[in-house]
Amino acid sequence: MGAAGSKLEKALGDHFPEGERYFGLENFGNTCYCNSVLQALYFCVPFREKLLEYYEKNKNPADPEENLLTCLADLFTQISSQKKKTGVIAPKRFVQRVRKENELFRGYMHQDAHEFLNFLLNELVDILEKECSAAKDGSENSSEKVANGPRNGLANGVQKEPLVTWVHKNFQGILTNETKCLRCETVTARDETFLDLSLDIEQNSSITSCLKNFSSTETLNAEDKFFCDKCCSLQEAQKRMKIKKPPHILVIHLKRFKYIENLGRYKKLSYRVVFPLELKLTNTMEDADSEYSLFAVVVHVGTGPNHGHYVSLVKSHNHWLFFDDENVDMIDEAAVQTFFGSAQEYSSNSEHGYILFYERLSNETS
Amino acid sequence: MNNSSTNASTTSTTSTTINGGISTPNTGLKNYFKTPEGRYNLHSEKSHPSTLLHFSHGKSVSQVTLANLKEKSASTTPTSSSGYSATSSVRSAAAKLLGTSNGGRALSFVGVNGANKVVAATTKTASIGNSSNGGSLPMANFDGKGLYIIFNVGDTLYIGDLNTQEKDPIKSINFANSNPVCHTFNPEANAKDGHDLLIGLNSGEVYTVSLRQQLQDIGKKLIGAQVYNKDGSINNSRCTSLAWVPQGNGAFVVAHADGNFYVYEKGKDATIDSSFSLIKDPTHFSVAHAKSNKSNPVARWHICQGSINRIAFSPDGTHLAVVGRDGFLRVYDYQKEQLLCGGKSYYGAILCCAWSMDGKYILTGGEDDLVQVWSMEDRKVIAWGEGHNSWVSGVAFDPYWSPPSSDSTGENVMYRFGSVGQDTQLLLWDFSMDELVVPLRRCPPGGSPTYSAGSQSSQWDSAVPSGTLQPAPCMRDVPKLSPLVAHRVYSEPLSDLIFTQHTILTACREGHVKVWMRPGSSESISTDSETLSSSTEKTPIPNCK
Numbered sequence: 001m002g003a004a005g006s007k008l009e010k011a012l013g014d015h016f017p018e019g020e021r022y023f024g025l026e027n028f029g030n031t032c033y034c035n036s037v038l039q040a041l042y043f044c045v046p047f048r049e050k051l052l053e054y055y056e057k058n059k060n061p062a063d064p065e066e067n068l069l070t071c072l073a074d075l076f077t078q079i080s081s082q083k084k085k086t087g088v089i090a091p092k093r094f095v096q097r098v099r100k101e102n103e104l105f106r107g108y109m110h111q112d113a114h115e116f117l118n119f120l121l122n123e124l125v126d127i128l129e130k131e132c133s134a135a136k137d138g139s140e141n142s143s144e145k146v147a148n149g150p151r152n153g154l155a156n157g158v159q160k161e162p163l164v165t166w167v168h169k170n171f172q173g174i175l176t177n178e179t180k181c182l183r184c185e186t187v188t189a190r191d192e193t194f195l196d197l198s199l200d201i202e203q204n205s206s207i208t209s210c211l212k213n214f215s216s217t218e219t220l221n222a223e224d225k226f227f228c229d230k231c232c233s234l235q236e237a238q239k240r241m242k243i244k245k246p247p248h249i250l251v252i253h254l255k256r257f258k259y260i261e262n263l264g265r266y267k268k269l270s271y272r273v274v275f276p277l278e279l280k281l282t283n284t285m286e287d288a289d290s291e292y293s294l295f296a297v298v299v300h301v302g303t304g305p306n307h308g309h310y311v312s313l314v315k316s317h318n319h320w321l322f323f324d325d326e327n328v329d330m331i332d333e334a335a336v337q338t339f340f341g342s343a344q345e346y347s348s349n350s351e352h353g354y355i356l357f358y359e360r361l362s363n364e365t366s
Numbered sequence: 367m368n369n370s371s372t373n374a375s376t377t378s379t380t381s382t383t384i385n386g387g388i389s390t391p392n393t394g395l396k397n398y399f400k401t402p403e404g405r406y407n408l409h410s411e412k413s414h415p416s417t418l419l420h421f422s423h424g425k426s427v428s429q430v431t432l433a434n435l436k437e438k439s440a441s442t443t444p445t446s447s448s449g450y451s452a453t454s455s456v457r458s459a460a461a462k463l464l465g466t467s468n469g470g471r472a473l474s475f476v477g478v479n480g481a482n483k484v485v486a487a488t489t490k491t492a493s494i495g496n497s498s499n500g501g502s503l504p505m506a507n508f509d510g511k512g513l514y515i516i517f518n519v520g521d522t523l524y525i526g527d528l529n530t531q532e533k534d535p536i537k538s539i540n541f542a543n544s545n546p547v548c549h550t551f552n553p554e555a556n557a558k559d560g561h562d563l564l565i566g567l568n569s570g571e572v573y574t575v576s577l578r579q580q581l582q583d584i585g586k587k588l589i590g591a592q593v594y595n596k597d598g599s600i601n602n603s604r605c606t607s608l609a610w611v612p613q614g615n616g617a618f619v620v621a622h623a624d625g626n627f628y629v630y631e632k633g634k635d636a637t638i639d640s641s642f643s644l645i646k647d648p649t650h651f652s653v654a655h656a657k658s659n660k661s662n663p664v665a666r667w668h669i670c671q672g673s674i675n676r677i678a679f680s681p682d683g684t685h686l687a688v689v690g691r692d693g694f695l696r697v698y699d700y701q702k703e704q705l706l707c708g709g710k711s712y713y714g715a716i717l718c719c720a721w722s723m724d725g726k727y728i729l730t731g732g733e734d735d736l737v738q739v740w741s742m743e744d745r746k747v748i749a750w751g752e753g754h755n756s757w758v759s760g761v762a763f764d765p766y767w768s769p770p771s772s773d774s775t776g777e778n779v780m781y782r783f784g785s786v787g788q789d790t791q792l793l794l795w796d797f798s799m800d801e802l803v804v805p806l807r808r809c810p811p812g813g814s815p816t817y818s819a820g821s822q823s824s825q826w827d828s829a830v831p832s833g834t835l836q837p838a839p840c841m842r843d844v845p846k847l848s849p850l851v852a853h854r855v856y857s858e859p860l861s862d863l864i865f866t867q868h869t870i871l872t873a874c875r876e877g878h879v880k881v882w883m884r885p886g887s888s889e890s891i892s893t894d895s896e897t898l899s900s901s902t903e904k905t906p907i908p909n910c911k
Binding site: 202204205206208209272274276277278279280282289291333334343344 | 623672673693712713714715733734735754755756757788789790838840841857858859875
């Protein structure tokens with residue numbers, strides 16, 4: 001451990017970023033799905049800052065009830081306050097908490113990192129919402145939570161607006177699902193919020209192309225007709241998804257695990273899907289094309305859905321780092337390319353980008 | 367684009383005869399594609415023995431260089447010459463060969479446009495070679511002429527004979543310490559040492575050799591090479607692109623992955639290392655000259671942070687286009703060492719670039735899946751080609767294509783260009799300024815609302831120390847082009863594209879090259895000298911009016 005740490009420190013030398021900590025995470029038996037996501041989230045700086053802030057505010061709570069949020073805040077604080085710059089930390093309490101909260105992650109089986117991320121973010125949102133409503137009901141000593149309260153204020157009075165927590169502020173975007181009835185041509189638009197986008201993938205394609213397909217027009221017909229309120233019947237319709245409000249942190253999940261009907265099981269798609277280090281969302285309804293920069297990639301290693309390993313690539317202060325449980329190494333930016341996938345179905349390369357984390361660049365108008 | 371036949375490769379009569387040379391385990395790949403001017407048929411494939419493992423130094427992407435070997439002896443043929451007159455006499459010979467004045471001009475920059483694109487330029491001077499050396503092994507007294515391709519796979523550089531349908535390379539050269547990653551050929555090579563092939567390595571080392579000399583040797587080592595930047599002593603980052611300076615008397619430019627490129631001159635002692643001043647501000651452009659005028663390299667240009675991905679000289683050699691990781695196209699006045707103009711991609715790195723034959727337009731392609739058309743006159747992006755489903759890895763204008771209705775007024779100039787991408791597709795595009803649908807332009811935020819033609823042209827020749835770089839345009843502001851043809855070439859991502867007079871060459875990353883016959887070309891690309899002379903009656907650069 002120490003040796004690995006010093007190697008990284010040596011590699012970075014004078015360039016070791018001030019105040020930054022690069023710590024590997026111990027694996028408690030197939031917890032790499034958790035470790036890889038934690039590293040990506042830790043290096044999601046706006047998220048980390050909020051979490052550290054939360055820890056500071058809630059260090060000595062009256063009732064020291066432990067939940068996933070406090071455990072995560074605890075872990076992040078533990079990492080960021082290490083005296084040493086590099087090393088290994090055991091996220092024991094956090095992992096125990098995860099296993100307590102969700103039986104899915106209780107066993108020692110290989111788990112899906114995206115499912116875990118989804119569970120974690122939603123859990124954090126729940127906890128924050130609960131705390132917020134509790135704070136509103138009772139005491140006034142928690143100004144921070146009120147500050148994170150509803151964006152539109154309480155003008156609506158009785159009508160309860162959904163809370164916008166800092167998790168939302170970081171990850172939430174809004175999709176508009178437009179459906180046009182092909183008979184009466186009425187367009188029904190429905191907004192949906194999302195914390196990440198799950199994209200279907202194709203062999204030898206790019207994220208840009210996958211996003212385009214995601215927003216492309218789809219015809220609903222045959223078995224799949226649309227119930228038009230105006231026509232009061234099932235009709236053929238055209239449906240498309242548009243990004244109405246792009247999120248600050250854009251999380252893209254590549255659907256690499258596909259259910260193959262005639263096999264009766266899931267199969268891993270090792271397709272080569274290239275992802276640029278900078279990305280723009282074109283099909284948004286906002287005026288400006290919002291630009292994003294890639295800062296983390298959760299990589300699935302292995303050939304099947306039920307086994308394998310997760311590692312993560314993280315960009316911190318313009319250096320790329322490779323986190324593999326306890327180990328942290330520096331990698332060249334160009335090495336990110338080796339995680340795109342395989343152009344051929346059978347290939348020795350089994351390390352494939354699975355979840356991509358992009359942060360919106362601040363110089364863009366929003 | 368493709369016709370309605372089944373997924374299985376449709377075997378045309380032409381291709382059946384060639385199938386010996388074509389191994390197609392890939393289903394769903396057609397061996398022809400249709401364009402308005404006719405059908406392009408797969409003529410042959412050039413590949414490498416796949417049983418060998420080439421990855422002793424890691425993988426690298428295959429690039430292709432086209433080489434046109436002329437008659438051997440300098441004194442016996444009019445196409446070569448000695449000493450200083452080399453360039454001009456080659457040019458005039460070519461002009462004669464091509465039968466047009468444009469031809470001479472075209473030839474003068476041959477082989478200089480950056481690694482491969484340029485090579486496309488090389489080809490235009492040659493009708494596809496002769497078959498004098500059909501598929502034979504290198505011979506000690508090798509005196510072949512004609513067209514050859516050079517491509518890199520792993521630690522090996524292969525030379526394939528384009529004069530035959532032979533699939534296997536006629537020569538392979540192993541590099542012991544590092545992978546060859548880029549190469550370019552200069553048919554105007556100085557006759558003195560005949561070094562016409564430039565090879566850049568992953569280690570940063572650069573070699574110049576005589577292609578003919580390699581073909582004369584049966585070994586697997588580079589013969590008679592001159593090495594530059596030995597052991598990366600000047601720059602140890604990867605070579606990314608090479609270019610012979612047009613009419614540069616053997617001078618060449620080597621771009622590296624750290625955002626610098628170096629100018630080397632021939633005949634200077636490569637063993638004396640040049641020392642350059644430190645780069646004070648890596649975010650700024652700077653040019654440093656070697657302190658000693660005996661050493662090599664003679665100059666270092668610091669372009670950008672991150673890698674330079676491709677460099678290409680304009681046909682007349684006055685301008686140098688540089689594209690790279692930071693997503694910018696930069697165009698420099700090479701002699702004045704000044705930035706003329708440039709701009710940012712929509713997003714992501716730019717991976718390739720190529721000039722039009724008349725030097726008016728630059729194509730770029732990159733990680734935004736777009737083919738970008740840059741106008742030198744407007745100094746901005748004038749069109750985006752949408753059609754690739756992944757990154758664009760190779761672009762080139764087709765210098766041999768002529769518009770269907772020869773509107774000889776010269777008012778409406780049409781261009782044909784091609785692009786290949788990691789989506790395994792070859793796309794062909796037609797482009798004419800007149801047909802661009804320009805979206806209503808809003809005032810760009812923070813910029814001047816219009817480009818005034820007057821101020822533009824006055825700025826054009828002015829000695830302003832540095833030009834300006836345009837920010838990335840908005841999607842809605844740029845006119846869009848749609849491809850004329852989309853053809854899936856391989857099951858692997860493509861890496862390179864070359865137009866020759868009779869063919870289009872496409873290469874995939876793993877080092878397989880396909881040769882597509884143009885419609886109306888003879889069944890064989892190997893033409894003897896008679897057909898050669900007759901075919902030269904075609905105007906080589908129809909879009910150059």
